[in-house]
Amino acid sequence: MRWLVATVAETVPETARAVTLRLDVPDWPGHRPGQHVDVRLTADDGYQAQRSYSIASPPESDRLELTVERIDDGEVSPYLTTVADVGDQFELRGPIGGWFVWDAGDDAPVLLVGGGSGVVPLRAMLQHHAGSGSAAAMHLVQSARTLGDVIYRRELEALVGPRRAVTVTLTRESPPDWGGHRGRVDAGLLAEQGWPPAAQPHCYVCGPTGFVETVADALVELGHAPGRIRTERFGPTGG
Amino acid sequence: MDTALDGNAAAGAFGDLFAFDVTMAMTTCATCGDRRAVGELLAYMDAPGIVLRCTSCRATQLRLVRSADRAWLDLRGIQALEVHSPTP
Amino acid sequence: MPVVSRGFQGRRRQPGAGLVPPGQYIVDDFPVLTAGPTPDVSLDDWDLTVVDDTGDALARWGWEEFLALPAEDITVDIHCVTKWSKLGTRWRGVSVDTILDGVDTAAEYVVAFCEGGYTTNLPLADVLDGQAWVAYGFEGEDLEPEHGGPARLLVPHLYFWKSAKWVRGLRLGDQDEPGFWESVGYHNYGDPWREQRYWGD
Numbered sequence: 064m065r066w067l068v069a070t071v072a073e074t075v076p077e078t079a080r081a082v083t084l085r086l087d088v089p090d091w092p093g094h095r096p097g098q099h100v101d102v103r104l105t106a107d108d109g110y111q112a113q114r115s116y117s118i119a120s121p122p123e124s125d126r127l128e129l130t131v132e133r134i135d136d137g138e139v140s141p142y143l144t145t146v147a148d149v150g151d152q153f154e155l156r157g158p159i160g161g162w163f164v165w166d167a168g169d170d171a172p173v174l175l176v177g178g179g180s181g182v183v184p185l186r187a188m189l190q191h192h193a194g195s196g197s198a199a200a201m202h203l204v205q206s207a208r209t210l211g212d213v214i215y216r217r218e219l220e221a222l223v224g225p226r227r228a229v230t231v232t233l234t235r236e237s238p239p240d241w242g243g244h245r246g247r248v249d250a251g252l253l254a255e256q257g258w259p260p261a262a263q264p265h266c267y268v269c270g271p272t273g274f275v276e277t278v279a280d281a282l283v284e285l286g287h288a289p290g291r292i293r294t295e296r297f298g299p300t301g302g
Numbered sequence: 303m304d305t306a307l308d309g310n311a312a313a314g315a316f317g318d319l320f321a322f323d324v325t326m327a328m329t330t331c332a333t334c335g336d337r338r339a340v341g342e343l344l345a346y347m348d349a350p351g352i353v354l355r356c357t358s359c360r361a362t363q364l365r366l367v368r369s370a371d372r373a374w375l376d377l378r379g380i381q382a383l384e385v386h387s388p389t390p
Numbered sequence: 391m392p393v394v395s396r397g398f399q400g401r402r403r404q405p406g407a408g409l410v411p412p413g414q415y416i417v418d419d420f421p422v423l424t425a426g427p428t429p430d431v432s433l434d435d436w437d438l439t440v441v442d443d444t445g446d447a448l449a450r451w452g453w454e455e456f457l458a459l460p461a462e463d464i465t466v467d468i469h470c471v472t473k474w475s476k477l478g479t480r481w482r483g484v485s486v487d488t489i490l491d492g493v494d495t496a497a498e499y500v501v502a503f504c505e506g507g508y509t510t511n512l513p514l515a516d517v518l519d520g521q522a523w524v525a526y527g528f529e530g531e532d533l534e535p536e537h538g539g540p541a542r543l544l545v546p547h548l549y550f551w552k553s554a555k556w557v558r559g560l561r562l563g564d565q566d567e568p569g570f571w572e573s574v575g576y577h578n579y580g581d582p583w584r585e586q587r588y589w590g591d
Binding site for chain 3: 304305306346348349350351353355360361362365366367368369372373374375376
């Protein structure tokens with residue numbers, strides 16, 4: 064897999080910490096929702112740093128999108144979220160990973176559970192679901208600390224329809240008139256928004272390592288087969 | 303605090319070595335017999351190399367070291383690696 | 391050279407300019423590299439042993455006994471094979487000369503073994519004569535778990551993967567046994583001044 068040059072075509076602030084980069088990547092071979100890319104930055108003295116980012120856009124999007132959340136003492140995310148501007152370039156390779164992938168031909172119901180920036184690959188899945196006219200039912204449970212930290216909030220609300228549902232839970236603080244859920248994702252919320260194990264849903268869980276392990280354990284406790292649960296860990300800070 | 307990611311994070315590095323999508327390959331742990339997809343193994347990416355460990359017993363299954371022009375791969379922690387037909 | 395990203399600097403670093411071995415750059419922070427989970431060992435259960443190659447213990451200290459050994463405060467430069475170097479790092483530890491004092495051995499090699507299974511191998515001569523310590527203090531504080539606490543091996547004249555974190559003992563032997571990284575591509579000896587990073591370097 065070779066390194067391709069990506070040029071920033073547009074930067075879109077999503078939250079105070081997260082930015083979506085819309086990229087032009089000549090020779091991009093296409094991808095499946097859930098896959099990721101490795102991004103490599105080279106400084107003018109040759110020093111390099113590399114990180115992985117989930118692809119935020121569905122395959123039918125005209126530009127490749129990455130949504131990056133700034134980690135304060137990070138090395139790559141501060142560059143991508145605060146320095147990179149239209150016309151800037153970096154390298155990426157991909158698409159990577161066939162494990163954490165959803166394809167539109169599959170009619171089984173789908174439960175997506177995203178913590179913080181873990182929602183990024185799930186947004187690609189939800190957008191692809193909408194764009195492909197899939198007959199599957201797809202429910203997203205999105206966890207964030209505060210309302211201001213909910214990435215893609217309006218965009219995902221607009222995707223809600225007969226076969227797509229989005230539920231947001233705020234874990235740290237919520238406005239007094241908040242109509243969504245409060246508190247961490249737990250078995251009750253997963254059972255409420257998901258399907259019984261007999262329906263054999265696909266479950267995709269993505270976010271910080273601790274979040275992923277807690278949710279995956281809860282899904283197994285609810286009776287879902289481990290083989291129907293796919294996880295992607297973003298590390299302790301959810302980068 | 304465990305800094306582990308999972309095999310998905312290591313997939314880019316393995317893409318240079320293997321013709322198949324490593325995240326979908328299944329390993330059987332040589333230490334405890336646990337069988338699961340490489341995408342589900344614990345990945346330690348912040349090392350002088352990449353280490354994949356069994357999700358169940360934490361034993362090292364795979365180690366990868368890369369220099370500019372060479373790579374070394376140790377799979378002794380894996381009893382068997384099961385691969386479907388190669389996926390681009 | 392790959393395309394340069396305008397304005398990207400990366401972690402604060404300076405080129406070595408003669409102060410550090412070839413290919414290294416100097417950093418201000420202290421990167422954490424690990425091959426596995428940070429072990430959680432209670433000091434009640436911790437011990438440090440010197441064993442021979444049949445596994446017989448030649449010496450053993452529990453935590454309090456270990457802290458009672460004469461210790462030194464040292465300042466050294468450290469060099470990681472991933473190219474970062476830190477100058478003037480301050481450690482407190484027990485010299486390996488002290489640890490092996492009274493151990494009667496004709497062994498030529500030592501393997502440091504650690505909580506979690508990590509190992510690294512060295513010629514015995516490289517951990518004697520004031521070249522190595524078992525360190526439990528860093529920059530005036532207790533050594534943090536993510537950096538190898540409660541105690542790690544410290545061998546500053548070799549690449550830092552030889553300074554094994556979470557060390558639990560030294561196994562003396564006549565045969566050289568490549569350790570965790572040495573057996574999968576990293577140089578058996580690892581002299582940063584000769585840039586011995588990988589096999590065959």
